[in-house]
Amino acid sequence: MLVAGHDVAISSPDKVFFPSRGETKLDLVEYYLAVAEPLMRTMGGRPVLMQRFPRGAGGPSFFQKRVPDTIPDWLVTTTVSTVNGTPSRALVIADLAHVAWAVNLACLGFHVWPFLADTPEYADELRLDLDPQPGTGFAQAVKAAHELRALLSELGLVAYPKTTGKRGLHVYMRLQPRWDSYQVRAAAVAVARELERRRPDLITAAWWKEERGKRIFVDYNQNAPHKTVFGAWSVRDRVTGPVSTPLSWDEFDDVTPDSLDLASVPGRLAALGDPWAEINAHPQSLEPLLAMHERDMAAGLMDAPWPPVYPKQPNEPDRVAPSRARTD
Secondary structure, eight states: OEETTEEOOOSSTTOEEETTTTEEHHHHHHHHHHTHHHHHHHHTTOEEEEEEOTTOTTSOOEEEOSOOSSOOTTOOEEEEEOTTSOEEEEEEOOSHHHHHHHHHTTEEEEEEOSSOTTOTTOOOEEEEEEEEOTTOOHHHHHHHHHHHHHHHHHTTOOOEEEEOSSSOEEEEEEBOTTOOHHHHHHHHHHHHHHHHHHOTTTEEOOSSGGGTOSSEEEOGGGGSTTOOEEOTTOBOSSTTOBBOOBOOTTOGGGOOGGGOBTTTHHHHHHHHOOTTTTTTTSOBOSHHHHHHHHHHHHTTOOOOOOOTTSOOOTTOOOOOOHHHHHHO
């Protein structure tokens, strides 16, 4: 199969990847070709973590941090570090041939690093993950997203929402290439805390699940160094083939996540265009959000907790759940 000027072998093209409607491996390749322009706008030039599903959606999977030893001579790769600091040779989405090559290995969607392979020292995406907790769902995530949009608008910042392909929402900001992942995470912590102050009934910044309640958790740690996030236009591993779909801000009331799948999204894109068409046009400053973070630190707040796989960080509180701390 000729894709982006490269001959990409698609073995077992009729293998069913999504049992709900019977879409095959070849159908998945053709889906990605149909959304090629917006996909490359958001993922082009970035390293990705491959999750492979040998039996298709709904089956067992494994993460492949390194590309295989034997690869086409045109395949672009780069060295990235995993959370524990281990270097890995990762695939770079240089063009659609790289996507098709990965799909042939039974990668359904892509977990994307927040930097371009050419400038790994700068994180140029802020990714705010609005994660519904038990007792909440997509409707509450939408309300939280509008609160987030209002906060960012007050600061002169523009953000772009997408479904996660599950129950939540991701909201992205494209950044000027000036800040590293530690600074981007600090900005995300500040956003989460400010949203919680404004809407404590709806939104929480609490890391410990026992403190979150029936609220939307703003998962700031998705911006921690070496973290990947499921990419825009990528297809999830459920049997119905849901897509992590970019939206415009006025669409939420008319859209349900389950209606956005590899069968419907290409037609939607053709009819409505790409809601993220301008995301790369005006990279933004992180300074307004870092100023919020500095304000919180000056007021005596500590850093928010990090995931357990990370080394202990400066100014981080003890990594002990509140219920355990009370009994220790």
